[in-house]
Amino acid sequence: MxxxxxxxxxxxxxxxxxxxxxxxxxxxxxxxxxxxxxxxxxxxxxxxxxxxxxxxxxxxxxxxxxxxxxxxxxxxxxxxxxxxxxxxxxxxxxxxxxxxxxxxxxxxxxxxxxxxxxxxxxxxxAGTCRCGCGDTVAAGEWAQGHDQRALHELLNEDFDGSVSRFLDWYHHHRAADAT
CATH class of the missing domain: 3.10.590 (ph1033 like fold)
Incomplete structure (x- = not known):
């Protein structure tokens, strides 16, 4: 605060x-x-x-x-x-x-x-971790490391764990949003 x-x-x-x-x-x-x-x-x-x-x-x-x-x-x-x-x-x-x-x-x-x-x-x-684990966070939205875990779960679910596929998708959609 x-x-x-x-x-x-x-x-x-x-x-x-x-x-x-x-x-x-x-x-x-x-x-x-x-x-x-x-x-x-x-x-x-x-x-x-x-x-x-x-x-x-x-x-x-x-x-x-x-x-x-x-x-x-x-x-x-x-x-x-x-x-x-x-x-x-x-x-x-x-x-x-x-x-x-x-x-x-x-x-x-x-x-x-x-x-x-x-x-x-x-x-x-204090709030509750955004990942849904129920942990209390003193500040921010995530318990320590839980933001990374959420990103990796997303990569595994939607991009077969490939950071390259995610980045290609992201840059394609970012360019489309800019037009």
Whole structure:
């Protein structure tokens, strides 16, 4: 998960800030205060942040205001604006296990750092391996090695175990999809 800690509410557009009219993230406010609507908090948290490539692999953004988790967003896309990134996604509602585990709780990454961005793992983001084995995975979709096993099963079932036949099929269909 990526934690976004919002500072005090401020208005966008005056001074150095030039992202107020960006098509991916048009907004008037950054930061947080208790009078903001959920939509304003969502837009304030989305960006623009200096983030490493690691951010692109995170599934959830945990939004913290005044030391408390205010919202969790399931990230479904990213955009870039110069050297900064912003995300979009779905705000989780009560009843979702990640929402219920985090919203209203203290900042899950208590630190003295001034950096508002931090990465962490939380048990609520654990899932079940995509192969159907029932194993729990802390992050991602597959238990270790199970993605490779699934690929090899596919190769055996549909391509008689031949990587060459699979690659020929893939490149043929990829070229057909491009036209």
């Amino acid at each position: 990526i934690r976004i800690r919002l500072g005090r509410r401020t208005y966008v557009g005056g001074g150095r800030e030039t992202t107020a009219a960006h098509p991916f993230l048009e907004r008037e406010l950054t930061g947080w205060d208790p009078t903001m609507s959920d939509r304003e908090v969502y837009d304030a948290a989305r960006g623009w942040w200096r983030l490493s490539e690691r951010a692109l692999r995170e599934k959830y953004a945990v939004v913290v205001g005044e030391g408390t988790v205010r919202m969790v967003v399931e990230i479904d896309r990213w955009a870039e604006n110069g050297d900064r990134r912003g995300f979009a996604g779905t705000v989780l509602e009560p009843g979702h296990p990640v929402h219920d585990a985090l919203v209203g709780e203290p900042d899950p990454v208590p630190t003295g750092s001034r950096n508002p961005v931090a990465y962490f793992r939380h048990p609520a983001e």
